[in-house]
Amino acid sequence: MSFMGKKESSPISPLKKRRASWSELWVNHHHLLSSSPLDLASKFHPPIAKSKTLLPDSSKTDLTLLLPDLTLLSIIERVPKSHRKNLSLVCKRWQRLHGRLVRSVRVSDWNFLASGRLISRFPNLDNVDLVSGCLISPPNSGILVNHRLVSFTVGVGSYQSQSFFEENLLSVEMVDRGLRTLAGGCPNLRRLVVTNTSELGLLNVAEACSRLQELELHKCCDSVLLGIGAFENLQILRLVGNVDGLFNSLVSDIGLMILAQGCKRLVKLELFGCQGGFDGVKEIAECCQMLEELTVCDHKMESGWLGGLRYCENLKTLKLVSCKKIDEDPGLGECLSSCCPALERLHLEKCQLRDKNTVKALFKMCEAAREIVIQDCWGLDNDVFSLAMAFGRVKLLYLEGCSLLTTSGLESVILHWHELEHLKVVSCKNIKDSEISPLLSALFSDLVELQWRPDTRSHLCSSLTGAGIGKKGGKFFKKT
Structure with missing residues (x-):
């Protein structure tokens, strides 16, 4: 009897551990199925201490809700206008604030x-x-x-x-x-x-x-x-x-x-x-x-x-x-x-x-008039343009698309304008670099601004080498 008692009080060896019965396995299985996902998560993954977590729900919180309308409005106002329309798609509040900025x-x-x-x-x-x-x-x-x-x-x-x-x-x-x-x-x-x-x-x-x-x-x-x-x-x-x-x-x-x-x-x-x-x-x-x-x-x-x-x-x-x-x-x-x-x-x-x-x-x-602009006008030939000598105080002349006007016709007028400072000639095909006279070259050198592109073949700078062009208005001269 003493031997049997001693055998019952001794620890059971792992090799001799009793196998669970089929009824016990069935009970344990149904217990897991009835448990909630949170219970299972807490069972297999212990909870993390609060001190080691990020701010609660920070990824889902709209921090702009903490800003008053006037503050958020001043922020949106600093966004380039080309991007403001995209901001109006964020939410109804942003749409309303964006609408207040549209003029x-x-x-x-x-x-x-x-x-x-x-x-x-x-x-x-x-x-x-x-x-x-x-x-x-x-x-x-x-x-x-x-x-x-x-x-x-x-x-x-x-x-x-x-x-x-x-x-x-x-x-x-x-x-x-x-x-x-x-x-x-x-x-x-x-x-x-x-x-x-x-x-x-x-x-x-x-x-x-x-x-x-x-x-x-x-x-x-x-x-x-x-x-x-x-x-x-x-x-x-x-x-x-x-x-x-x-x-x-x-x-x-x-x-x-x-x-x-x-x-x-x-x-x-x-x-x-x-x-x-x-x-x-x-x-x-x-x-x-x-x-x-x-x-x-x-x-x-x-x-x-x-x-x-x-x-x-x-x-x-x-x-x-x-x-x-x-x-x-x-x-x-x-x-x-x-x-x-x-x-x-x-x-x-x-x-x-x-x-x-x-x-x-x-x-x-x-x-x-001090500024004369003539663009794409029909019939402006040398005879008609000669009437422009009636202007006595012209400072700026801009000619574009005047295909009938020639170099001599332009020269005959602008040489009489002693206050001319800005000259722009664009797409006037009958005005040629090769026909520029020394007097016209001297006038060019006194200009503050010269934009000379009468045709695609114009090479004014190379044609007027040594003419002194741009000496007086050099820092304003535009090479086009």
Whole structure:
């Protein structure tokens, strides 16, 4: 008996350890299946001490939520504008803050404005272009039509009529309602571009947006201009009347007179496709005494309108663009009697300059100009360019695309300009390096700036070796 007791109290050898029965294995297996994943994890992987872990849920926490809106807004404001749009996709809060930074939009979907989403999305707008949105784009429109004034899409085979643009414009009533919505949500509006509106639409904008300074009206007519006078701070105005291939609208002397009476503080005026005349231009000159820049583009002006410019006492810049006939009958005697005393810049682009009487009257009207720019104008040969000797104080001359002008024709004029400092000649194929005279070389050496590229074969520097070019204006000389 003592031997049996001793055998029971002794430790069991590992080699003689009892194997678990099938019933025990079954119980243990079902116990593991009933345990939760956390229990299993704690059983096989002991918990890590808290002192050795990272911040709890740091990868999932949006730390920008700790920043107030003004702080986050100032951070987003420092991001380049080209990348801000991507920031608006982060979350709704960032989208809302991004919308507060947007100042300028071009609306292509009118419903975006009419529904009020434009105002809620961008509450601080000050520059809005509605021209593209005023055009109803047909379904399946896959062709982009680009005009110098507007771009729009059309469907295949739909752009066959010259009146396509006008036929697909929103009604005047819809445009006016949209302007009322825009004005109610954007009191700080400073620039507006719109088409096919009425006097009532402009009055709604003028009443709510007292800070508006720049206005561009497409498809404008005389009756629309009745609402112009309500804009007390308007300084820049662009009127687009008749545009070939897009729409027909009339801005006559009546409209120009209405404009003159209502816009006393006007500084810059652009007339595109307008049909005024001497009386309208004179009225603008006498009433808008702060006017400094006038642009006339593709005009349908009456004969003699050019004579009205001599009443513009403070006009500094005159720009004529795409004018097939500058003035059929300028009234040469009247034009030669006086000029624009304050004019500094004359810019001619894509104009017909074949009529010597018209060019003579224009140059005499602008004889006080210090800067002359002539780009891609037809008919500018040596005889016509010789009329430029009427300018006595030219400091800058820029010629581009004047294919009829020769080296001798250029020389005969600019040698009389003793104050010339800047000369730029580009793409004038009949002006040759080989025809440059010693007198012209000496003139080049006295210039502050010379840009000489009349054609692709021009090698001015090698042709004028030893001529002393650039001695006086060397540090400003541009080699092109």
